Amino acid sequence: MNGKAPMGGRNAGKTPTKNQVKDQKMTGADRIRVIRRLGGYMLRYKGLILVILLFMIASNLFSLIGPLLSGYAIDAIEPGIGKVDFDSVFLYCALMLLFYIASAVLSYFNATLMIKLSQSITRTMRREVFDHLTTLPVGYFDANQTGEIISHISYDIDTVNASLSNDLLQICTSVITIVGSLAMMISISPLLLLVFCITVPMSILFTRYKAKKVQPLFRRRSAMLGTLNGYAEEMLSGQKTIKAYHKEDVIVDRFDGHNKNAVDAYYEADYQGCMIGPSVNFINNLSLSLISMFGAMLYMFGKVTLGNVSTFIQYSRKFSGPINEMANIMAELQSACAAAERVFRLLDEAPEKPDDADAEVLTDVKGGVKLDHVRFGYTEEKVIIGDLSLDVAPGKMIAIVGPTGAGKTTIINLLMRFYDPQAGTISVDGHDICHVTRDSLRAAYTMVLQDTWLFHGTIFDNIAYGKEGATEEEVIAAAKAAKIHSFIETLPDGYNTVLTDDGTGISKGQKQLLTIARAMLADASMLILDEATSNVDSRTEIRIQEAMVRLMEGRTCFVIAHRLSTIKNADQILVINGGTVTETGTHEELMQKEDGVYRRLFRAQFEA
Amino acid sequence: MKYILKYIKPHLGRMSLGLFIKFIGTITDLLLPYIMAHIIDNVVPTKDVPLIVWWGVCMVLCSVVCMAGNVIANRMASAVARDAAQALRHDLFSRIMLLSCHQVDTFTIPSLESRLTTDTYNIHNMLGRMQRLGVRAPILLIGGILITAYMEPVLTLVMVAVLPFITVVVYKISAKGIPLYAQVQASVDSMVRVVRENIQGVRVIKALSKTDYERRRYAEVNDTLVQNETKAGVTMAASNPLMTVFLNAGLTAVIFVGAFRVNAGTSEPGKIMAFISYFTLISNAMLSITRMFVMYSKSIASANRIGEILDAPVDLEQLEAIKRQGEPYLVFDRVSFSYNGTKDNVKNISFTVGEGGTLGIIGATGSGKTTLLALLLRFYDVKSGSIRIGGRDIRSMDEGELREKFGTALQNDFIYEDTVAENIRIGRDIPMEELRRAAENAQALDFIDAFDDGFDHMLTTKGTNISGGQRQRLLISRALAGKPEILLLDDASSALDYKTDANLRRALREKCTETRATILVAQRISAVMHCDRILVIDEGEIIGAGTHEQLLESCEIYREIADSQLGGVVE
16 A cells, blocks of 8 residues: 655656756765754754653553554454344443544554644745755855756755655654563453564565665656756756757657656656555465464464454554555655755855954945956866956046957956955955955945846846835936836836746846846946846947946946947056956057957957 | 546556555455454463464564565556657657757756656656555555554544544645745755856956855855745644644543553554554555655646657648749749747848759848748748748648758757767768768868767767867768758857868869758858858848859958958958
8 A cells, every 4th residue: 555656755746857866875974964963953942842742642542552452342242143232332332432533543643743833944944955955155156057946055955854744753653662562462362463473574574675776766666857957957948949959759769769768767666666555465464364373273272362363464554554665754754854954954054154253344445456367266276367467547447358268248247246356365445355244345345247137026126126115217217217117117017027937028138127127227436247138239328328338437447348339448458368458548558559459359350 | 637647548457456455465454453352362361372373473474474465566657657758758759859949948958957857756656656655545544543443432532533634734834835845945046147157267267256246146046045945944843743642632642542442342452553553554544645745746747747748749830742844943933931920030031042053141140041941941930921942831841851851060050978970970871881981071070080989989978078160160071971961060160260161162063062052141241252142131031142253242241241341351
């Protein structure tokens, strides 16, 4: 009767992705550490757990009494025609009913409490993980895939939660049931108990053997399914291209290969797995057969009563149930441990270094920025910026030019303190940015990036995001300046249009204009534009030019752009390559250099 | 459900055999308590020990048959489920690949994806389990009732009287609980969305110091999720204790009524004991049936979602072939089109490209440039007007015939986890020399050869292990590799530095002479200024057409763009 696959009962309907399958192996010491830490979460709810335990013990004991009473009732019936002891039968039946009802009521309350407990723990864990995520440095998100992080906060925590609420409860119940029914059976007939000398070792050996054999198969099944899902996801995203090359049939053929692997792996796991239920049932039936046989003999020789045999059979079923479940529970606990470990690993990621205790708060920023012999690489070995020095007076515009991978965006990362330099200092208005609070430093900048970021919410909220309590007039003014107002007006819901993931009817360029509107609303003394208009076509760019100029006015600006035309007016142009500034000067100065990189880049636009 | 039936049909024979074996196995399961009652009521009074042992052995044999039957049947069921699921998934994927772009837009890609993964998985799971439990549970239920009725009709009535109560309880609770789980799923989705937004927008959030705000936003969705999960859980938690109470009440009633029957001499104690055993079997069967009911309703939802796709009509029809003589190679004839059927996204577009000609299209974001290419590739059908290649309306061509003419590199095009060579081939049968030639013309050969394993270098999904410029050059290689008749490049060189871009344009002009028409869509004037003819598109209409020089004269917008980009260098 047991259809649960050893991959976590509750999540069986969700299909795993590749990464959830890969690291399920852990050592014993790891496991103990993880369990201890999980225990920490449980301990926060000591009182609740105590009540649950009490309820559970009571409910299980009550239900254990049932078979005993039914045995007594049968003994009272046994004398046969006309001799049934009705008083006893009534009494025992009434008591049975009472105990069963009491047990059910208790187990209902217990289940509710258990849900409360596990939901409290999940809520706390999810919240801790999220809060921790918000403290992590940007580098963490650069290095880890979004899908993976999300699977920690949803799939993994769910697995842990399911295990905490189901498996732990089941283990406790099992222990009580095993001990209780064993005691009851001993009290009835130690002799009959010998039957279990045959069946219990059989069932333990069998489940252990099977678990060893089946588990890797189930892991493989998940892995294959993960690969299939990954392939499907990838190909769906490229459907237009595949259509354009009319190669649908080739892709379907390859899909078939993955599909076959997945269903085969499923079958192989099932082939072994579907033996478990019938085998367990067999061992139960064997117990029943042996108990019937020996029980009948003992009864014949007057060693036990008929009621005893009946009670014994009922207990034997209760007794073997948990033992048979053991393998499943162990497998679920293992995957829960692995999931918990992944969650803890995330919680253990070092957060952004906290601000110094005596960190200053930057106020009235004028916008003088100085870089002094800055060295930086995302890893120790690979230096991106070797030795960069720069002195920017307030209100100046600095353009950064260079090939892809030269470190242009890295400079922005350092200015905003998304990363800290390995050597050298950066200062704003003479304050070393390592000694001011991050919030005040970042508030001093307005940023428009190449990757437009909008969230699920109305257009209004997305623009107003940059400024606490922005009024409707301010938002509309910003949208007008970014030349996106008239587009928004054409939408049926105007500013209340909800932006969804698939970005219904909004192009990349329009999204970028929305982020520009957001930046226009946020009023800071320094401005960072990292390919801010890369998705906007030239014509729209011209139209928002005026607004951009106004945005840049009086602010210190750092501009990265591919289109050299947009940066011609910069006060200073830095050409960087291989981590150092190779050329610097104004447009005119750089164009003077006969063999300069900038001049070559600029000229290349017009070559044919 | 009809979809599932269709996929089961070919395996009907095998399935029936499996179910028959299962039937035998299950019947033996039912015999056990019967034999036990027989031993106690009939054999024990004879004091015949060997006979007891024989009957005992009989029970063990039955157990063995029961196990063997069930294992064999389960394995056969798995095989049927595997084959049906494989076929279903294949059909679904093929159908999805053939959906028109309009249909894909309507269904949305995430939804198609979940139908292909989660829904087919649910069906696979259901097919296996239904065969395993679907026979066993009803047989145990009906068989149990029959045998007990044969043994003791009155006690059976007492026992059966409880079953309707259980059914009602389970039905009521599931009817209440299942919609609650839909709510839970919706709140999971919004929680995941907040997390995703926070990961993707980490820089903006940190820059605007919105961390506290985001934490509050998350706390809200987290709390809603917890509330919904608790509500659903507490509702469903009532079903088990209630069922146990009813079952045990039935058990007590059996003993109680049994006492009267035994007293009156119409029954024996051994039978009551057997009843208790049957009761466990029957109640377990009831539990399985409820579980199947839940599983069934879940997979019905999945089956319907899959059915929607399989039933989606073929929405691009093929027209009669009529060939017009003596017109230019490629013709757009008064073409209009609208994505959503209300506002036209392109209006009344007419242009031609002669044999061997190049056409540049330039215009604002959202002006309809990419739409023109989508129409040419027949991702969508025009609303009015027609598009003709070599004098034939593209709607009269077979999809394969039409699309094999093209080499296309779209904006943000698709790179998948495979080798460089395979990404250029994209399933076509193209020899190595041709790949090298294409890569060379696309200015990609240098960086490909710089990989240790050259063309066998593995790329990651979306090509995240190469730079943007390398990606674009790879996509252009792909477009060139098939020696296409028509080359379509949609903003395909925007990430290239100007020098590489210039080299690329030279190669296209001098080396790719087999192309009969080239269409370049761009935002950079420098990418299109040397085309034979340039169209300037604005809000879906052509506002200027001609050569670079002509447009500088005649089209104000073109001149503006040229001024801003070329900075007055070209006069």
